[in-house]
Amino acid sequence: xxxxxxxxxxxxxxxxxxxxxxxxxxxxxxxxxxxxxxxxxxxxxxxxxxxxxxxxxxxxxxxxxxxxxxxxxxxxxxxxxxxxxxxxxxxxxxxxxxxxxxxxxxxxxxxxxxxxxxxxxxxxxxxxxxxxxxxxxxxxxxxxxxxxxxxxxxxxxxxxxxxxxxxxxxxxxxxxxxxxxxxxxxxxxxx
Amino acid sequence: xxxxxxxxxxxxxxxxxxxxxxxxxxxxxxxxxxxxxxxxxxxxxxxxxxxxxxxxxxxxxxxxxxxxxxxxxxxxxxxxxxxxxxxxxxxxxxxxxxxxxxxxxxxxxxxxxxxxxxxxxxxxxxxxxxxxxxxxxxxxxxxxxxxxxxxxxxxxxxxxxxxxxxxxxxxxxxxxxxxxxxxxxxxxxxxxxxxxxxxxxxxxxxxxxxxxxxxxxxxxxxxxxxx
Numbered sequence: 518x519x520x521x522x523x524x525x526x527x528x529x530x531x532x533x534x535x536x537x538x539x540x541x542x543x544x545x546x547x548x549x550x551x552x553x554x555x556x557x558x559x560x561x562x563x564x565x566x567x568x569x570x571x572x573x574x575x576x577x578x579x580x581x582x583x584x585x586x587x588x589x590x591x592x593x594x595x596x597x598x599x600x601x602x603x604x605x606x607x608x609x610x611x612x613x614x615x616x617x618x619x620x621x622x623x624x625x626x627x628x629x630x631x632x633x634x635x636x637x638x639x640x641x642x643x644x645x646x647x648x649x650x651x652x653x654x655x656x657x658x659x660x661x662x663x664x665x666x667x668x669x670x671x672x673x674x675x676x677x678x679x680x681x682x683x684x685x686x687x688x689x690x691x692x693x694x695x696x697x698x699x700x701x702x703x704x705x706x707x708x
Numbered sequence: 709x710x711x712x713x714x715x716x717x718x719x720x721x722x723x724x725x726x727x728x729x730x731x732x733x734x735x736x737x738x739x740x741x742x743x744x745x746x747x748x749x750x751x752x753x754x755x756x757x758x759x760x761x762x763x764x765x766x767x768x769x770x771x772x773x774x775x776x777x778x779x780x781x782x783x784x785x786x787x788x789x790x791x792x793x794x795x796x797x798x799x800x801x802x803x804x805x806x807x808x809x810x811x812x813x814x815x816x817x818x819x820x821x822x823x824x825x826x827x828x829x830x831x832x833x834x835x836x837x838x839x840x841x842x843x844x845x846x847x848x849x850x851x852x853x854x855x856x857x858x859x860x861x862x863x864x865x866x867x868x869x870x871x872x873x874x875x876x877x878x879x880x881x882x883x884x885x886x887x888x889x890x891x892x893x894x895x896x897x898x899x900x901x902x903x904x905x906x907x908x909x910x911x912x913x914x915x916x917x918x919x920x921x922x923x924x925x926x927x928x929x930x931x932x933x934x935x
Binding site: 520521524544546547549550551676677678679680 | 827829833837843844845846847848850
């Protein structure tokens, strides 16, 4: 299903149960498009909350680090990070020693206290995108990694660049998102 | 359309005693002569060309009323399109062929693909769309009319418009071309033409009778609702 078809399906679904000629949702494509980002995120969180479904949206994101600091794609939600796995192509054994530390203060404390293990954290940054910070084992409290790491985590599907581009998401997600977008248009549920 | 102008001309001229032929036989011959010319006419009250003016005058009246009606089948005989209109353009008074626009516009169409009909939206929505182009990927075909201006979300649009051009009809009449409107309005054109043929006290009663017939037709078109 491409993006145009997705929007059209949700807009048409929103007209169900009434006279289309009388509906305030008759020309709702622009409103629908404005809700897509929120709907995608909400459905992603619904899937993330269900261990049986997480595999649907688990993606591996390559992140470039400079001195242990990089920018997280906007398709990765903070709420999904506790279930993430981080790997390093330079050290295929490192994943088992890396821990996600949500709080930046705890991250600094841990990195200085137990240097035999590695840590990573994410700090919100509205301007440049959320920042990931990464300290490997034996970095001794100083972020030194320069190069790529791979973060495998439940990820929000990307909104296509063109109406004719296919949605890069499993059908189960698309079906849930279509209904959710339709309901959002009808004010039946929050986007 | 198969009815040509000189069918109407013959009927109108007959009722003002203008056709040559003192007896039934010659009159029948003149009545069926095509094309009719000034040589077929004998009236000292109305010159030959005035019949054209009267009949086309009736056609103009009908066209005006039809253009302002919601009878889409009849409006189809008058329809043309404007030139392409950029966002914010003023609404034109002539079509793309420089013909005078008679009445309310019809559909608004995408200027690139005129098979796509645009739909109205509040101007505020359109302005929001235009102010934030990078936000939107799904194309929308929207327009708003504000005063005499059009705002829309396409590169260009065109608008359907009913037109009437006297010079074109005059040429068609002279060449005994087909009448512009539906064949079913032939009788109305005859009545309208006769109703305009009054000079001093000549044919006054007859004109009054035929104008009532003509008005019956004019009044049968339902005015369009205000947009």
